[in-house]
Amino acid sequence: MVELKGLLADLRDESAEIDALVSGLSAEGWATPTPAPGWTVAHQVVHLAWTDQRALLAVRDPAAFQAELAEVVKGSRERMERLVDAAAEDGARAHHSQLLYEWRQGRDDLADALEKVPDGTKLPWYGPPMSAASMATARLMETWAHGYDIADALGVRRVPTARIRHVAHIGVRTRDFAYVVRELTPPAEPFRVELTGPSGEVWTWGPADAGQRVTGPALDFCLLATQRTNRADTTLKAVGPDADRWLDIAQAFAGPPGDGREKGSRERSEP
Incomplete structure (x- = not known):
């Protein structure tokens, strides 16, 4: 913590x-x-x-x-x-x-x-x-x-810092909220999330043996969870149907679900 x-x-x-x-x-x-x-x-x-x-x-x-x-x-x-x-x-x-x-x-x-x-x-x-x-x-x-x-x-391209770990953390912690706000039932089992930070360090959440997994660049996940990019414009990978569904609805912010961004609205981040 x-x-x-x-x-x-x-x-x-x-x-x-x-x-x-x-x-x-x-x-x-x-x-x-x-x-x-x-x-x-x-x-x-x-x-x-x-x-x-x-x-x-x-x-x-x-x-x-x-x-x-x-x-x-x-x-x-x-x-x-x-x-x-x-x-x-x-x-x-x-x-x-x-x-x-x-x-x-x-x-x-x-x-x-x-x-x-x-x-x-x-x-x-x-x-x-x-x-x-x-x-x-x-x-x-x-x-x-x-x-x-x-x-x-x-027209400014921001350089991500280690501070995005906080953004990723709240994106992971709000997994169930993303379901509830859409009147959906959250999955019962925990997910494993492995994200690569700007320095190359891998940040992890959830049990290592979880069947549902999300991996990829931390920047991609943060942009997706804050609905600043379309999932198709990320290199995030999901293993398992529940993890796959979550990436479609991930929402780190309070309030009603947003409409997100259209495909192609941002360049892909570096893997």
Whole structure:
């Protein structure tokens, strides 16, 4: 297990890398369309800031977050999507300097708040409740994923770092959630997942003798689990029908299942 302090340091580093992509942009740069339909670079940053604020509310006032969540879950998948899109649309109208300031302030406040969460505390969220470490991992995953959207929009090819291990970890841990959110029954048996990180190190999850297995580049898996690539554009391999099915529906993020990306939307990563 990675200690919370190390997770938060990685979260800050991941945020700083994305910050460097946008901090020098002109107004036109902030208005650049990203792969997410209807979302510009500004929308992406606003979404990160908004989600950080929701996480901060979950830490500071769990009851208030639960009340807010109760209103959201009364609606349909479309209502949740409208909430997210409306927050991004409203926020993106502000000047980019204000957007950047709010994102920086919010992510710093959240990291400070998470560091003070007592051990054993479960924080409410749009998916299953999470520990402070899991919340930090989820925020790193979202920052990484939306950072890819921003980089794609700006024509920047990001170099993966060891931080994607956190993204892969939450992608593996949310296996059952990917089924439940689609009203499917998760497989009873654990899977073996073996992913090759950027340095060539192999990261593993699950029993070595599991019959259902997933192997391949960690970057491919992270892009797939965050729905930033189409499965056909990866070199991931599945052994067993359940593992094969999982790669079709893998989802590391909370909320309703997305539509994913079309085939050919990204180049294959290096094996």
